[in-house]
Amino acid sequence: xxxxxxxxxxxxxxxxxxxxxxxxxxxxxxxxxxxxxxxxxxxxxxxxxxxxxxxxxxxxxxxxxxxxxxxxxxxxxxxxxxxxxxxxxxxxxxxxxxxxxxxxxxxxxxxxxxxx
Amino acid sequence: xxxxxxxxxxxxxxxxxxxxxxxxxxxxxxxxxxxxxxxxxxxxxxxxxxxxxxxxxxxxxxxxxxxxxxxxxxxxxxxxxxxxxxxxxxxxxxxxxxxxxxxxxxxxxxxxxxx
Numbered sequence: 607x608x609x610x611x612x613x614x615x616x617x618x619x620x621x622x623x624x625x626x627x628x629x630x631x632x633x634x635x636x637x638x639x640x641x642x643x644x645x646x647x648x649x650x651x652x653x654x655x656x657x658x659x660x661x662x663x664x665x666x667x668x669x670x671x672x673x674x675x676x677x678x679x680x681x682x683x684x685x686x687x688x689x690x691x692x693x694x695x696x697x698x699x700x701x702x703x704x705x706x707x708x709x710x711x712x713x714x715x716x717x718x719x720x721x722x
Numbered sequence: 723x724x725x726x727x728x729x730x731x732x733x734x735x736x737x738x739x740x741x742x743x744x745x746x747x748x749x750x751x752x753x754x755x756x757x758x759x760x761x762x763x764x765x766x767x768x769x770x771x772x773x774x775x776x777x778x779x780x781x782x783x784x785x786x787x788x789x790x791x792x793x794x795x796x797x798x799x800x801x802x803x804x805x806x807x808x809x810x811x812x813x814x815x816x817x818x819x820x821x822x823x824x825x826x827x828x829x830x831x832x833x834x835x836x837x
Contacts, residue, residue, distance in 0.1 A: 648827030
C-alpha cells in the first residue's frame with residue numbers, strides 16, 4: 607500500500623542554491639500539508655493545500671519559500687537562495703477530507719535538508 | 723497562538739513498567755488533540771486523537787490518553803511498556819475554530835525502554 611512519499615530523502619546543498627522538495631500524497635487525498643522540523647523540536651506548520659489551492663501559507667518563513675500543487679496531487683516545496691538556517695527535516699502530510707473536516711494526517715518519511 | 727508543552731524531553735523506563743508522557747497546551751479555546759509516534763527513519767504515525775465525546779481515548783499499541791479541559795492537558799499513558807515502544811512521541815493540537823486543521827506540535831518526548 608502506498609503511503610506518502612517524499613523525495614529526495616536527503617539533500618545536501620551549498621548556501622545560495624535553490625532546492626525543490628517533492629511530496630507525493632496518498633492517492634485521493636484532498637489536503638496536503640508541509641511542516642518543517644528543526645533538530646530537537648516538533649514539526650512546525652508551513653503551508654497547506656486543498657486540491658490545487660493553497661489555502662494557508664502563513665507558516666512560510668519568508669518569500670524564499672514557496673509551494674505549489676498544480677494538479678491537486680504532487681506538491682513541490684521550493685527554497686530559493688538557501689541559507690544555513692534552512693537546514694531541517696521537511697515533512698509532508700496528506701489527509702483524505704477537505705481540511706474543514708478533521709481527518710488524520712498521514713506523514714511521509716521527510717526530506718533531510720542540509721545547507722553547507 | 724496555540725502552543726504545546728511536553729514537560730519531559732526524555733523518559734527512561736524499564737520494560738513492563740507503566741509510563742506517562744505529559745502534554746499541556748496553551749489555549750482555552752476548543753481544540754482537537756493528537757499523539758503521534760516517530761520510530762527511527764520513519765514518518766510520524768498517529769497513536770490516538772481526541773475530537774469530542776469521552777475524555778478517555780484509546781489508541782493503538784495499548785496507549786491511551788485523557789483530555790482534561792480544566793488543566794489543558796492530554797497526557798499519554800501505557801500500563802506496561804515494551805522494548806518496541808522506544809521512540810519519540812509528539813503531542814499536537816489543532817484549533818476547532820480555525821479552518822484547515824493545521825497541527826501545532828510539542829517538542830517531543832523520547833521514550834527509552836530498558837530491559
